[in-house]
Amino acid sequence: MQRKSLCLALIGAMAFIAGTATAATRVVPFQGPSSSSEQETFGRFIVKYRSGTAQRSDSRKVTSSLNTRVANVFGANKAIRTSHVRRLSANGADVVRTSRKLDMAEAKALMAAIAADPAVESVRIDRLLQHTAAPNDPYYTTYQWDYFNPVGGINAPSAWDAGAKGGGIVVAVLDTGITKHSDLDANALEGYDFISDAFVSGRATDERAPGGADLGDWTTAGMCGANSAAKNSSWHGSHVAGTVAEVTNNGIGMAGVAHNAKILPVRVLGHCGGYDSDIADAVVWASGGHVDGVPDNTQPAEVINMSLGGSGTCSPEMQSAIDGAVSRGTTIVIAAGNDNDDAMNHTPANCRNVITVGATGISARRAFYSNYGTRIDIAAPGGGYNDGANNQENFIWSAGNEGKTVPEKETYMGMVGTSQATPHVAGVVALVQSAVGTPMTPAQVASLLKQTARPFPAPTDRPLGAGIVDANAAVAAATSTVPATLLSNGVARAGITGAAGDELMYMVAVPAGAKLSVLTYGGTGQIKVFAKAGDAPTAQSYDASSQRPGTNQTLTVPTTVAGLYYIKIVGVTAFSGVNIRATF
Template identity: 50%
Template structure:
């Protein structure tokens, strides 16, 4: 669901407070200062090096003795030794194993209990800060930045790019855009009616968008645009960057000329999430996240609900655009279904976009853009063909269709940040997204949830969960 206007191609991590209690027993009153701020960084969850500043005149023997005494308070076997002296004063101390936040704080407090210690801090790992070189980023991609209306994806990129996560985009398919195709995995065309598909046949393994022009409307290239917001190739000195620019997209073509049938979309949901659809080869890349920037005026149907429940049972989070009718979302499907994350749209002031649906069934809000021009709309990958595909370009659009992929991309970042931990369940994803929202910068005339998604805070919470 979008409103479009063509734009032809032209050329740090914040800390999240965590309440900790010492994991070491019997700590004495600290004689030195303990700097625990670094322990709360979302970028680092384990610590094995520390910086200890001893008071002038403290012998090496006394320093090692204080370390030995501090390690004895650990509940698990631990030793520590001096590595070297710093030019600014202080000693680098190496622990024999990595400590979590609680253990690290307890160890630091045990060291600081020695009256010869001035201060103790973690020897933190620094990383390059991600500022993408994609030309349209600074001017147009306000929705991904850290300003008032943005989702702070730029800060989340200091932790993860979404690599290793698959997002299925159920839409009009995709075009071979050079700023997107590198992140495209094999998809499927689920449009069963040849007339709607417009490609001379029914279902097949080619998910390319050959145009959804209908009556007096030009082709929208909607699927290429939404997929680009999710995972356009990033930092390649070209065009735009996706929220999860390291993730992969499985394009599932369910919308063609005049739209798409519920029956085809339901099969697409099942297949995308790793379920079985008769006559269709298994999806080799089941999605952790499904983005559906589509819908219509109706309450949630039994068919939609069954398909969504099936996807969720397989561990797939389903993200749905709320709709662009400036009406209560309860009258629109699939956004009104249970077990989805229904996304309303905000403008570049951070408040409800004029067209966005609203109501108690909205879960979160995200940038969808609004008039008057491309600096206030959402820019992503596109095509200049009026009917069939032409040359690649970049399009600016507005709609809850543009808001939803900001959320789907954020979910991909969250799952990637889990590392070797088990993936978050859809219910956990929704809970974290809602508990980490940015407050709206102003009041909304209609209810659209409690805030704008905060990708950085959500990623930090997902990593620590």
Template identity: 45%
Template sequence: MSDPTKRFPLACLAAAVGLSLSAHAAVAAEGGTMLPRTQAASLQDAGIAQRHQRFVVRYRDGAAPARDPRAAQDSLDAALARSGLAAAPATGPAGALRASLLRHTAGGAVVVRTSSPLDRVQAERFVEQLAADPTVEYAGIDRLLAHAGLVATDGSVSATPDDPDFVELQWHLHGYAGGVHATGAWQRATGDGVVVAVLDTGVTAHPDLDANMLEGYDFITDPVLSRRDSADRVPGGLDPGTWNDDPDVCGIMPSSWHGTHVAGTVAQATGNGIGLAGVAPDAKVLPMRVLGRCGFGYDSDIADAIVWASGGSVEGVPDNPDPAEVINLSLSGWYTCEADSPMQTAIDTAVGNGSLVVVAAGNSNWYQDVAAVTPGGCANVVTVAATGREGDISYYTNVGAGVDLSAPGGDIVYDQFSYIWQAWHDSPEGPVPGGASYAGMMGTSMAAPHVAGVAALVQSVAETPLPPQQLHDLLVSSARPFPWPIQIPRDRLMGAGIVDAHAAVSAVLDPPCDPGEPCDRPLVPMPVYNRQPMAGLASRAGEALLFSLEIPAGTGPLSLATHGGIGDADLRVRHGEPPTLDTADFRSRRRGTNAETVRIMRPQPGTYYIQVVGARSFDGVILDVRH
């Protein structure tokens, strides 16, 4: 391991380690060290989120304001007058508060901007009077959302492709207890031909991402958040940084490079000689910038981006040439997702266009109900909660009946190797030459793209693309149960289980057999690695789990052992082909125990196949490989 107090450029293949928190205050780490407050500060703490200057209004079809901008302006003026806000002294540049039309949304609404910010009470009074107009179908605050997983403490670890650091750092891809079992899926699916839209802070140039990035779009229309001189939307989807140096806006904070990390989880290149791996390494990412300064973005901009990403039309923006089959939203806001809200309308449109919408459950630190957040509490989405390295519940995740399934989000229970490691950028403000690097982060922001990547794997091998509801059902039904002895408390609902890439790909490639008919299925082993225990193994009596181990020439003695858990599991090992009861080269069958051991003093180079077989049903067993 390299010195964890230093940072290195990408040329040194080092990684910046971070801890992401959804912090309402500083959090105590081991030994009493205090982790610094980061831009994960809650929306309630942010000054920019305490003032409301944008609103969304949808007029009824056929009503005069829906056809005539002058009638719409009259409607706004009347609502201000009824609210008593128009008479407020010196609230606007001309001494009186004004409301003006900014633009139309893809959902048929208009975005309205007041000449001065309103506090919460004033904003709710204005919305109430807007809704009182019989020509108005919907009125609401254009609320801010934020990403749900950020970087804090510094350090580094060397990174090389496909082996030492993939094995050591990316438990979330290959770990049996807490990972998504991507290594088993990669033998049959890599995401080729599938587009995943990542609606986030945008992405930075990165040699481990560039080959899989499409030209996206920047949908931010507020110059304060976008750092652009105009409110125009522009092509590119690049991340100029989310840092903030104005304490009156949202506090002093560095850039998160959140979108780069999320995009890396979905489709970071694999086997290219640098860096780490992504869930769907041959998928294409459509980067969409919807979160800007402080990591914030407006509901109306995010809603339009959802529609555009799915292939829908948005006023003032050329149609998307690469519609996404999967849309990832690693962001969250603390307000209920109403049925007629811009966000829900946009999600419904995207699903109607054929896109699966995957969203983060959000981070509360106190297991809050996902029904209280957007888009985690919206309908027609796949809502994802977060688990840790052992498949246990992460301390920060939101929960509830609205959660569909869980995925690795990382935790601080163990050490820095418990984070989610992916691409990043090493600069506190804007992008800098040579800044491409790697980071460990955590949050439901990290969990959602694991599901989006698995969805891409499934779509890449489906005979025809699965409709969103069918894809949703497949991901949920193929999720594996939380590992024994992990017990999720009954009041902390985490969905069907942990998303499983291997099982999901198998479900679409290996349809159920007809009862009574012979059924030959391909046996796809799960790779295991030296000194990386595979925990949480479970199976029924008479059934076997199959693993593979690559042994290079010159390897010394090989030890294979199982232990822990309940039940009775046997061990079979064979070189070159999967073993059976009669063909195993080595076996261990101690009756009534899971403590099985096989030692091979002079292992042959090549592939060893390992079966953990149920003499009786077993659960919570650990397979340990050492050489």
């Protein structure tokens, strides 16, 4: 009996349907230390009081106000006091020092107490920064253009410099499993082998088995059907896992996008592929759901990477598994496929409630093989022969193995495909989730990634989503301490309404070298508009403004650096039905 396989080695993924993503980014009340800062201590904080408060009017009142709150949190026995260092000229915020250094839990408790004060606009760590440096992994600079190339890369180093490295996040890689590798082992959890067919798994029985080891997916001629070719083992799962979370700054090999995250290897692909039913069960289990006959997963994944697929429609079983995982808070990232075809024709890329990923090369053009269409949410580096990828440096490089059939000596391999693009996005999701105080929902994550994507430098030949995933822009927007609604490049937000004196704040993530233009139009009433880089503008402090009569305002904002730009609409009179569009 010929076995039907669903999944092939180098394919890739699909996305949230229109209307499911939330419009606004969640804004945290304060920005505390990240989970990657567990061994750090903190002694200085930046507190910004609202205009019109007593503390904003007189910095001498800051210390007494803070010490009252400190005593309520820590009590007199801990003897923590604050002192005022200075008021910042840039935005009127106050730098304060604690009488002793605080650990991460104490710092978060202090900041939560300060943020609860209605007079406080924001509070954050006064971070002690060092000069930035590339990871010391020897192949990083030479081969991993996909992380840092200004045209085709994902802007990962800036996100790392901001403290986002994936700490505390689990990313499940549903693939061929992983091999032992000195650049993976420290970040790998014990997974599970979900293949329930001995022919596919290469094990002695049809039973599923603990561990996520890659036993090889080699085939002989005719093994997978008439005229099927013989193939060596791909070690595809190790390659994908390495892009997500290869151990970094260990002085060997290469780097991972979210290198403080943990990988949960779940084996679903073997000889000739993998069954839809096994993959659906693996989605349920990896996200923390129960699967009969398998011990429950004690470390549920916040992110699932599925660099796999086949032709056809999304099965009811797969859709049900995905919906359940999303309901448990797991973001699912899937490769669009490598058939130069509409992704709508490929599953699970065409399932609902997933993030579908297309592939670009170093020039940021669509890779010739990448599936395309309206189902694609976002693009990421997958390597591209159309970029001269016969030159091996334009491949995506990651962990691998030299074995032809079974694992032998560890190595590093270059591959291309939407399979390689997908773990870049999964890694960025891990960076974002590690940086925020409360996990974002899958819908919020999808919206954030699309709204902060870097625009393609030139129109793509086929639709390929919102742009190229930008790690730094996504992390910056997710952790912004200024309450603001995130705008997508070139997409108007309509129907804005307010009263005289109302202030509405928006933000947009702008890449380096871009020119930001802001336009408000339509509706009735009178407004004025202010914009500023990196912080909330005021009527006294802004980089650009437009204050003509009516609602039609236009301003061009100087953009000397990449980052968040804030736009404030102020009602001069009551206004309604106004539109705003930011374009760069």
